[in-house]
Structure formats: C-alpha cells, structure tokens
Amino acid sequence: MAPLVFAGAPIVNVIVSLLWKTKQAPGPLFFVGIVLAALGAGLVLYSKNVLDAEQKRSKQAAALPAAAQIQVGD
Numbered sequence: 001m002a003p004l005v006f007a008g009a010p011i012v013n014v015i016v017s018l019l020w021k022t023k024q025a026p027g028p029l030f031f032v033g034i035v036l037a038a039l040g041a042g043l044v045l046y047s048k049n050v051l052d053a054e055q056k057r058s059k060q061a062a063a064l065p066a067a068a069q070i071q072v073g074d
Helices: 002-022 028-073
Strands: none
C-alpha cells in the first residue's frame, strides 16, 4: 500500500496545483510521468507479494525438518 501512497500523493498534489494556480492542462510529459509512476508502484507491489510468498515458503520449509526431528525423538 505504501507505494500507492508515495507515488499517488505527489501526482494528486501536482494535478490540484496545476488546475488551481495555472488553470492550464498539463503537457504530454506529465501524463507519461503519471503512467511511469503508476507502473513503478505496481511493480513494487507485485514484487513485494512475490517476496512475501517466497519468505513464507522458506519459513515453512525450515520448520518441517525441526518438526520431523521432534517426532522422531519422541
């Protein structure tokens, strides 16, 4: 969620400032920047989900041998 906030807040701020102060439409590079910021936020969110899933799998894999040793020792 943090990438959406950190990418979205400046975009909203710039849009409001442009419309409020200058009353002009932004140029085409502004819209390219919006797309790139959204793409960057999406990539960060996607990679975080992948990393969280890998971390969860590694914790489960590490817990399995320990559980097996406890059962064998009983």
